[in-house]
Amino acid sequence: MAVEKGYHIAVVGATGAVGQQMLKTLEERDFPIQSVKLLSSKRSAGKKIIFKGEEITVEEATPESFEGVQLALFSAGGSVSKALAPEAAKRGAICVDNTSAFRMDENVPLVVPEVNEEDLRLHNGIIANPNCSTIQMVVALEPLREKYGIKKVVVSTYQAVSGAGLNAINEMKEQTRDLLEGKEVTPEVLPVGGDKKHYQIAFNAIPQIDKFQENGYTFEEMKMINETKKIMHLPELEVAATCVRLPVETGHSESVYVETEKGGATVEEIKELLASSPGVTLQDDPANQVYPMAIDCVGKNDVFVGRIRKDLDRDNGFHMWIVSDNLLKGAAWNSVQIAESLVKLQLLK
Amino acid sequence: MAVEKGYHIAVVGATGAVGQQMLKTLEERDFPIQSVKLLSSKRSAGKKIIFKGEEITVEEATPESFEGVQLALFSAGGSVSKALAPEAAKRGAICVDNTSAFRMDENVPLVVPEVNEEDLRLHNGIIANPNCSTIQMVVALEPLREKYGIKKVVVSTYQAVSGAGLNAINEMKEQTRDLLEGKEVTPEVLPVGGDKKHYQIAFNAIPQIDKFQENGYTFEEMKMINETKKIMHLPELEVAATCVRLPVETGHSESVYVETEKGGATVEEIKELLASSPGVTLQDDPANQVYPMAIDCVGKNDVFVGRIRKDLDRDNGFHMWIVSDNLLKGAAWNSVQIAESLVKLQLLK
Secondary structure (H helix, E strand, O other): OHHHHOEEEEEEOOOOHHHHHHHHHHHHHOOOEEEEEEEEOOOOOOOEEEEOOEEEEOEEOOHHHHOOOOEEEEOOOHHHHHHHHHHHHHOOOEEEEOOOOOOOOOOOOEOOHHHHHHHHHHOOOEEEOOOHHHHHHHHHHHHHHHHHOEEEEEEEEEEOHHHHOHHHHHHHHHHHHHHHOOOOOOOOOOOOOOOOOOOOOOOOOEOOOOOEOOOOOEHHHHHHHHHHHHHHOOOOOEEEEEOOEOOOOOOEEEEEEEEEOOOOOOHHHHHHHHHOOOOEEEOOEHHHOEOOOHHHHOOOOOEEEEEEEEOOOOOOEEEEEEEEOOOHHHHHHHHHHHHHHHHHOOOOO | OHHHHOEEEEEEOOOOHHHHHHHHHHHHHOOOEEEEEEEEOHHHOOOEEEEOOEEEEOEEOOHHHHOOOOEEEEOOOHHHHHHHHHHHHHOOOEEEEOOOOOOOOOOOOEOOHHHHHHHHHHOOOEEEOOOHHHHHHHHHHHHHHHHHOEEEEEEEEEEOHHHHOHHHHHHHHHHHHHHHOOOOOOOOOOOOOOOOOOOOOOOOOEOOOOOEOOOOOEHHHHHHHHHHHHHHOOOOOEEEEEOOEOOOOOOEEEEEEEEEOOOOOOHHHHHHHHHOOOOEEEOOEHHHOEOOOHHHHOOOOOEEEEEEEEOOOOOOEEEEEEEEOOOHHHHHHHHHHHHHHHHHOOOOO
């Protein structure tokens, strides 16, 4: 049976930055796989990828690709997910979608296993993987919610270019090299591939991730706001976000201010709580200059938390610095973790 | 008379990153100067600097250097200011000190001319120039304070390496070059010259500026907190700060959340208010991707404000993005501006 030998899976967007990490994570976790299909757009079809020592040819994703597939991991852009995830689900696959296509759909669970694993039971064939910057924040906030309740969150992000794909990584490196050699640069990718203007990311900080909405917030900021409420089941939670792109290759950092419902917690108590929380590694020893940094989190699955301080004016206010690999916990690892939870909860048949 | 021909001035720390900007700014503003002494530590004495087309030899700063000096601009580190500013003041000079030595001294005005120029009248020979990250924030907050009152500020900074001096700039560039060539790097300067450990700044974000205090906040964070209250004459204002160093050469950015006393202001009203405020340039047109960025502020005296948004949960909450050249408004220009205010208020005799 499938459960003994493993599952028939498909990875859609296998050639992208996140797709590559998904394959690596599936290998590392030794996820039970009987067969794997690597799917992509027409443009990337025909490419060959080594998975578990075997060369696999990437095929163009079509509705029929999902016949016989039990688990499909999507990371090929919102339009691909919108077109094909329902087709895959119709054919019996459970889809874990890493795009924003279905995240706010009330029929689609939006899941970070450390926070709301049980929501998986409510799926209708599609499960959404939240936005990278949201995931790492809620992993650190959930233990506070559980113990003290939380009522207000203000986050400012420091986000890596790999969140914008391989083209953005290449642009950052080329641009940096050119500037150090005194050459002129012509930005073409960042801050947002499809937007009207492009700006220099090298030696700069760009306060725009994704396009702007009518209300002056970017879509990235609204994702953090709306997804946090949905994942944590706190529709009344106050959340505000300012999202900023930095010349960092991988690893998102976040400066988070949080107000708890109950006051009186000490920094020591919060450190102990987070140190023993799932998916969190505490790195917080100011006297020895120990705190999380983007360059240190790369390749690791955990969310790293440090710089925990009590607000100097409010007894229920705390500040913290949250760092994680945006391609792993922010994307590939969270998706694979959802797949593992589906197995654990016996939802994958 | 001195006033007709100009003043006898001294610049202490003339060879440093800020000292160089001070000389440039004095030239550009055509500040009335009769004579100028360029002073430094023993180590830099003997260097030659061109000022207003004239070659001047840098001399070692001693108490006697200040005989006959009317205005002394200090930017050579806190210990130099502590030792020599009182000596200069004793000899009749007014000192504008760019270090943290006297900022929280209750007998020393801490001045940002757009905010509290009148405090200059209370000087006793020494006037302190605030910390770079504080200055640009209070310039943007003061119009809000005046019109609506403000009660809470939460800031996360995105600070450039030039705030840590020429060595830090060189380290960032060398390190970036080496990493792009695949070489190993050995950080020796950042995050803090005199601290125990040093970390890679290239392609990273370091949540430490200045050393740590017992309470888990860095000195930089406490400067922002304490100086803001002092400059704005708001001892009860709630201020919290998280200060982060980025691989940016010049130009500090700040993500600021502010709660006003009076609710009901619209984003449009705040944009109009800031657009007409002294020292502020509004850059805020999301539909056209117009917002302030570090690379655009370099060499300019103003504080640039954009990304102004109303908090989605609180009618009196606003978010904004504040950017300024940390060597100019954050240091040299604010010091020269103080000197100009001293002339205007007839305090420089």
